[in-house]
Amino acid sequence: QSVLTQPPSVSGAPGQRVTISCTGSSSNIGAGYDVHWYQHLPGTAPKLLIFINNNRPSGVPDRFSGSKSGTSASLAISGLQAEDEADYYCQSYDSSLSGYVFGTGTKVTVL
Amino acid sequence: QVQLVESGGGLVKPGGSLRLSCEASGFTFTDYYMSWIRQAPGKGLEWVSYISTGGTTRKYADSVKGRFTISRDNAKNSLYLQMNSLRAEDTAVYYCARTDTNYGWSDPWGQGTLVTVSS
Numbered sequence: 001q002s003v004l005t006q007p008p009s010v011s012g013a014p015g016q017r018v019t020i021s022c023t024g025s026s027s028n029i030g031a032g033y034d035v036h037w038y039q040h041l042p043g044t045a046p047k048l049l050i051f052i053n054n055n056r057p058s059g060v061p062d063r064f065s066g067s068k069s070g071t072s073a074s075l076a077i078s079g080l081q082a083e084d085e086a087d088y089y090c091q092s093y094d095s096s097l098s099g100y101v102f103g104t105g106t107k108v109t110v111l
Numbered sequence: 112q113v114q115l116v117e118s119g120g121g122l123v124k125p126g127g128s129l130r131l132s133c134e135a136s137g138f139t140f141t142d143y144y145m146s147w148i149r150q151a152p153g154k155g156l157e158w159v160s161y162i163s164t165g166g167t168t169r170k171y172a173d174s175v176k177g178r179f180t181i182s183r184d185n186a187k188n189s190l191y192l193q194m195n196s197l198r199a200e201d202t203a204v205y206y207c208a209r210t211d212t213n214y215g216w217s218d219p220w221g222q223g224t225l226v227t228v229s230s
Contacts, residue, residue, distance in 0.1 A: 036214075
């Protein structure tokens, strides 16, 4: 089981803003390790969405933003679009496990 | 363009072995760590292993430690995952990914190769 907890699902109407939380602990996010976010559509390769907490790779729309505070991080999607319907995962490093960890994943549904 | 292509997946019996390969192109292979990440059917992503640029540092998830071995051949721009003592719970799509050496983000990922462990 993952040490990073995300809500199983979030939903919103087109144009709305949704946020996905990623809750960790003092051995990962709370220890200062950075958080990265990925978008995964079934049957495709996961795609890097946010790196080092709040940075977007080129080509990722500025509707996607990330933040980190304490033992948690968040991904926000503003101006929700139909193509944003996917699974989203956070990732960080865990010092007690001496390895990387992914969040439990969140399915975003556009109503 | 940057490309990662996995191969070697298939059906194997419990207790059996399999070797996955990942061929990289379009970037300087020796500048990056490389990782294996998997997704079991209906489950989320699970980090499996990473290897440093020169291969001297290798880390594994507890679930595969002692059974899986990651390696790389920098002359061939290739990454490998030797999987031994396979279990039903190792059934998953296995992705290789280029991994940043300092911060650990992975980009891009390959399309994945399916490993099925079943009798």
